[in-house]
Amino acid sequence: MSLVIRNAQRVVSVRRAPLRRAVGALRAALGAGRFDVALVCAGNGTMRRLNGAYRRRDEPTDVLSFPSHRVAAGELPRPRSRDEYDLGDIFLGVEYIREQCRGTGQDFDSALAVTAAHGLCHLLGYQHNTKSEWRQVESCPCTGKTCGIRQGF
Numbered sequence: 001m002s003l004v005i006r007n008a009q010r011v012v013s014v015r016r017a018p019l020r021r022a023v024g025a026l027r028a029a030l031g032a033g034r035f036d037v038a039l040v041c042a043g044n045g046t047m048r049r050l051n052g053a054y055r056r057r058d059e060p061t062d063v064l065s066f067p068s069h070r071v072a073a074g075e076l077p078r079p080r081s082r083d084e085y086d087l088g089d090i091f092l093g094v095e096y097i098r099e100q101c102r103g104t105g106q107d108f109d110s111a112l113a114v115t116a117a118h119g120l121c122h123l124l125g126y127q128h129n130t131k132s133e134w135r136q137v138e139s140c141p142c143t144g145k146t147c148g149i150r151q152g153f
Helices: 016-029 044-055 094-104 108-123 131-139
Strands: 003-007 036-042 063-067 086-093
Touching: 003 016, 016 036, 016 108, 036 044, 036 094, 036 108, 044 063, 044 086, 044 094, 063 108, 086 094, 086 108, 094 108
Parallel strands: 003 036, 036 086
Antiparallel strands: 063 086
C-alpha cells in the first residue's frame, strides 16, 4: 500500500527519500506494509493549532498521530473492506524537531525517522500516559533496533 509524504511547510528542508526508506522499513518490520500511511511535515504554527485543538496544549510539538482505527497496543486493524486499509495520519513538527536537533546536536534526518517511528507506534495503539503504557511503548518493535533506528523518545 502507499506511503504519502506531504511537506506542508517551507521553513525546514525535508529530505523525503531517507524518511520514506525509514518508514517503509518500519511498516515492513511491523507487518503493516499493506496499510496506507500519510506523513505530513508541518511547521510550528500548524502543530500549535493542531495540538491546541486535539490535546488542549497551546504549543507546538514534535509529532501528532491520528489513527484511523482503534486497536490494542501492537495489534493491526482487521479491515473488512479495501477502504479500511488505512492506518492513519502522522503530523511531524519538522520545525520543532530541527530546533531540538540544534540544541542536542542530533542528526535531523535520524531524529525525523525516530519521531516518525513514535508516530507509527501511536497509530498501532501504543500510548505513554502511564508507566505501564511506557513499558508497552518500549516493547514496540519500531522503537528498538529492529528497524535500524535509534530510540530517541
